[in-house]
Amino acid sequence: MSDVEAVAGVGPATAGKLATLDITSASDLADVALSDLQTLDGIGATRAMDLVTAAQNTLESEDAAAERAVTDGGVAVADDTTDADVGPTPETPSDDVVATIVTHGDPIRSLTELASVVVDELRLHVTEDGLEFTAVDPANVGMVDASAPAEGFSKFDVEREVTVGLNLHLFEKAVSWARKGRSDDGDPARIQILDDPARVRVQVTRPDQSVARRTEWFSIDPDSVRPEPEVPDLDLPCTATPNVTALRDATDAFERDHAHLSRSGTTMLLGTNADGDTMPDGEADDELGESVMFPNAAHDMGDEGVSSVFSLDYLGDFAQALKSSKADRVTIRWGDQFPVKLAFEHEDWGFAGEFMLAPRIQKEGGA
Numbered sequence: 001m002s003d004v005e006a007v008a009g010v011g012p013a014t015a016g017k018l019a020t021l022d023i024t025s026a027s028d029l030a031d032v033a034l035s036d037l038q039t040l041d042g043i044g045a046t047r048a049m050d051l052v053t054a055a056q057n058t059l060e061s062e063d064a065a066a067e068r069a070v071t072d073g074g075v076a077v078a079d080d081t082t083d084a085d086v087g088p089t090p091e092t093p094s095d096d097v098v099a100t101i102v103t104h105g106d107p108i109r110s111l112t113e114l115a116s117v118v119v120d121e122l123r124l125h126v127t128e129d130g131l132e133f134t135a136v137d138p139a140n141v142g143m144v145d146a147s148a149p150a151e152g153f154s155k156f157d158v159e160r161e162v163t164v165g166l167n168l169h170l171f172e173k174a175v176s177w178a179r180k181g182r183s184d185d186g187d188p189a190r191i192q193i194l195d196d197p198a199r200v201r202v203q204v205t206r207p208d209q210s211v212a213r214r215t216e217w218f219s220i221d222p223d224s225v226r227p228e229p230e231v232p233d234l235d236l237p238c239t240a241t242p243n244v245t246a247l248r249d250a251t252d253a254f255e256r257d258h259a260h261l262s263r264s265g266t267t268m269l270l271g272t273n274a275d276g277d278t279m280p281d282g283e284a285d286d287e288l289g290e291s292v293m294f295p296n297a298a299h300d301m302g303d304e305g306v307s308s309v310f311s312l313d314y315l316g317d318f319a320q321a322l323k324s325s326k327a328d329r330v331t332i333r334w335g336d337q338f339p340v341k342l343a344f345e346h347e348d349w350g351f352a353g354e355f356m357l358a359p360r361i362q363k364e365g366g367a
Contacts, residue, residue, distance in 0.1 A: 096194055096195040096196045097159065097192050097193070097194055098126075098158070098159050098160060098162050098193045098194060098195050099126050099156075099157065099158045099159065099162065099192065099193040100155065100156075100157045100190065100191070100192050101153050101155065101156055101157075101190070101191040101192075102153060102154040102155035102156075102188065102189070102190050102191075103153045103154055103155075103185075103188075103189055103191065104154070104178065104181070104184070104185035104186045104187060104188055104189060105175070105178030105179050105180045105181065105185065105186025105187045105189060105204075106180045106181055106184075106185040106186040106326070107148075107152065107153070107185060107346075107348075107349040107351075108175045108178065108189055108191070109172075109175055109176060109178065109180060109186075109325075110324070110325035110326055110346065110349070110351070111131070111146070111148050111325070111349075111351060112168065112171060112172050112175060113172075113321050113324050113325045114144060114146055114321055114322075114325050114344075114351070114353065115133060115135065115144060115146070115168055116168045116169075116172055117144070117317050117318065117320075117321040118135055118136070118137050118142050118143065118144040118355070119135040119136070119137055119138075119144075119168065119226075120167070120168055120169055121165065121166060121167050121168055121220060121225055121226075122134075122135040122165075122166055122168065122225060123135075123163050123164070123165060123166075123222050123225050123228060124163065124164045124165075124166045125161075125162075125163050126158060126161065126162050126163070126164060126193060127158065127161045128150065128158050128161070129149065129150055130147060130148050130149040130150040130151075130152070130153075130156065131147065131148040132146070132147045132148075133145075133146060133147075134146075134228040134229065134231060135226070135228065135229075136226070136228075136229040138226075140358070141311065141314060141357065141358050142314045142317075142318070142355065142356070142357050142358075143229060143231075143355065143356040143357075144353065144354075144355055144356075145231050145353050145354055145356075146351065146352070146353025146354075147351070147352060147353060148349065148350065148351050149350040151350065152348075152349040152350035152351065153349075154188075162193060162195075163222045164193055164198070164200065164219050164222065165219050165220030165221055165222040165223075165224065165225045166200070166219065166220065167217070167219070167220055170200075170215075170217050171200065171202070173215075174200075174202035174204070174215040175189055175191075175202060175204070177204045177206075177213050177215075178204040179206070185348075187204055187205060187206050187207070188204070188205050188207070189202060189203065189204045189205075190202070190203045190204075193219075197218060198218065198219045198221075199216055199217060199218045199219055200216065200217060200219050201214065201215070201216040202214070202215045202216075203215075231356075232339075232356075234333075234335070234338060234339065234341070235335070236333040236334055236335045236338055236340075236341065237301060237306060237335050238262075238263050238298065238299075238301070238305055238306060238333065238334050238335065239298065239299045239331065239332070239333050240263065240268035240294065240297045240298040240299065240331075240332045241297055241329060241330065241331050241332070242268055242294045242297040242330065242332065243294075243297075244319075244322050244323055244327050244328075244329065244330050245323055246294065247294075247319045247322070247323075247330065248316075248319040248320055248322070248323040250270050250292040250294075250319075251270075251312055251315050251316035251319045251320075252316060253290070253292060254270075254272075254290055254292075254312055255288060255290070256272060256288075256290075256312065257311065257312055257313060258309050258310065258311055258312055258360055259271060259272065259290075259309070259310065259312050259315070260272070260273060260274045260307050260308070260309050261307065261308055261309075261310055261332075261334055261340060262274050262305050262306070262307035263298045263305030263306075264305055265298070265300050265305075266295070266296050266297070266298050266299070266300045267293050267294060267295050267296070267297070267298055268293070268294040268297045268298040268332070269291060269292070269293055269294075269305075270291070270292045270294075271289075271290055271291030271292065272288070272289050272290050272291065273289065273291070274307035306334070306335055306336035307336065308334055308335065308336060308337055308338060308340065308359040309359055309360045310340055310357055310359055310360060311357070311360060314357050315340075315357060318342055318355045318357065321355075322342070322344055325344075325346070325351075326346065327344040327345065327346055328345055328346055328347045328348075329344070329345050330342050330343065330344050331343045331344075337359055337361075338359065339356050339357055339358050339359060340356070340357050340359070341354050341355070341356050342354060342355040342356075342357075
């Protein structure tokens, strides 16, 4: 019995038809275009979707089993398998697939949101360990530095390490078709990095609708993407761990375009004045003095908390990205007229990183 017969439950006759399209394995069948399948005599739209879904389900089952394996040199080795039992790595397919990542709507869209809030394009490093990127916005005000470990994805196969110039607008549009799940990780998605010519391919399946969508585009020359910034190692004295949703709501509440970030004991303060005072600092009748307090969120270092002023446009966007990406926690660190760092973590998928935001320079006597 051929591999494709075992995967899709088809007979020899149908397997023979599939072979005419060079479909002889689960991977071939999972990646084939539905329109190509429907060109075969006797295979309609519903049957074609069933075949592709069966293959993808089989591959996902194999990926789940691989989570219990030990990785050795990029090859999954079962706990009871010796080195001698491990075969050679697969040959590069004819369309030169450099990397294949199988994931779902929630994790991949969340990771994309953390990047697209800062830049429109970046250098994405794809290694056996996972994905990494660092980027700064054109104004040199906001920065993101993040990583996603290989084990956080359903499947992560890398033929060789590669740096991809990624157009985030196109990538976000492609993966957005994978719906986020309420009780699970959402619709399955397969991402492939290809070479010769360099391009990105995304396929999203909606199992409940029996439909799949494939998108492909040329990637950007990494050398033409803005170089990655150095991530400064700053000694920032103040630390706080506010609730992610509360931080997003607080930044939304302000009517001004900037706010002071400060601390009083174990209370983190975000307000129009450095000390949390709500007395308006101007003479206009409609001017608001505002302060949002986060009790027990700050670490009391036994000294007077320092303050810096930050753009709420940036801080609000970062807070929204953390909320939308379902970050489990955020740790904020800041100093007196120093940048603020927002370190984030995602427990389920292992994502980690930080945003950094430059302070607004205060004028003499005010912000």
